[in-house]
Amino acid sequence: MESMEIDEYYKSYEDLGVHKLMLQDMPRNKAYRESINDNKEIFKDKVVLDVGAGTGFLSVLCAQAGARTVYAVEASNMYTVAEELAKENKFSAVIKVLNGRVEDIALPEKVDIIVSEWMGFYLLHEAMLNSVIEARNRFLKPDGLLFPESATLYSAPCR
Template sequence: MEHMETSTYFESYENLEIHRLMLEDSERNKSYRNAILNNKDEFCGKVVLDVGAGSGILSVFCAQAGAKTVYAVEASNVYKIAEEVAKENSFENVIKVIHCKVEQLDLPEKVDIIVSEWMGFYLLHEAMLDSVIVARDKFLKQDGLMFPESATLYSAPCSLPSMYDYWEDVQGVSMTYLGAKLRENASKTPVTDIVFPESLLSDPEVVLWIDLNEVTLEELDTIKLRHVAVANKTGKYQGICLWFTCNFPSKFSEPVILSTEPESPPSHWKQTTIVLPTNIQVEESTPMAYDLLLRRSSVDKRKYTIEVTMLDPSEVEHPEYCLCHLTKCILVRAMLEKYEKDDMERSENK
């Protein structure tokens, strides 16, 4: 069964529409291009491994930056396109396209740099991160570089007007019954869509931070978060939004960050939303609490299930300096502010 799922995964990347979608994502391409070409000193004369090379654009960036050899590894039949792209850009003597899975790869040498666009929806879903870790452990030199070098997954409560408000008046017709059915379906599978910045109801919380130089496969099996969020505006609490950022090495340049947050230009990843079954009106300073669990599928290791458990904010522990309107948090804030004021007065009197 797992073999069939893996085969389906690679076959899906033979659909050229997927590659068109990624290549038309200017933010994705620009981030990788800047991260690589702004660090030519790191790439010049070096050996690079491109994990999941696809159509080969990242391999070409590496060759343009002066890499001596780029091993472009692609498991799907799109490797043929990568070969033609290398020739089209006159880098066929630099880019060595290899048609196999990274797990079955055999190279004649260790590499200085690993480059990969491995991220899936909400960072982990249908991602190639496992393959990147395998490649790192097997082929990367001890002082080698990872592009990107870290990634962060975020979570925040949000409004989802396209799932709720829209169906109340569709050109003068109430369609709330259909809207409820759509939300019922959406509650079973996270929705990939654009979430506008004004729809976020609180500051985000970090769900997961990954150091690509050290993360292990086992650490990615289960990810847990308890988020006690505080509404920074009045709004409708209708879902939970997930997005990610990736950071690239920046020894010789300004840091490059690929961000899929709602405030950034849209990317093909968009944002991932978990639709709540109820529409809750919240006022500014209202606390919202939930447990978020991401668990790797036992059938297909590239997929994750998401579980959300809604919690009573009055029954869970809040952050030390929580800004919500619950009495216990107001008292703690007042006490902390008094301590800070006393400390400042003692410092001034010294």
């Protein structure tokens, strides 16, 4: 993406309506909640990076699962909502919100787990995959985990 396209992409996430849609997507939220809650032993005392944290929903789930530190990276001005959500849920000491692109930030340590909602609607809408790959290459420990690590798109041709 070119610089202007990148700026517009992040600006589009400053619209609360976009986040409202995602927060109202119960199957999506349930899948993330169950994936994290069913694997609390994996998250306990770990360092997590939430790429494109948005409102901080996934960051809070990771903190609730026992993560020692969660770096919530958000490039849009929604980072202020993520800070407020961390505070309201009493995780300000655990969730460190960083305003910026994951490509531009620095972390004080490598992370054990990267979480992200990188796939968007129908696995196609988001443009976050490159950012997640960049985060993996720069910040993930060699034995680290990605949540989710894969996705499958099924289609049936019809006429």
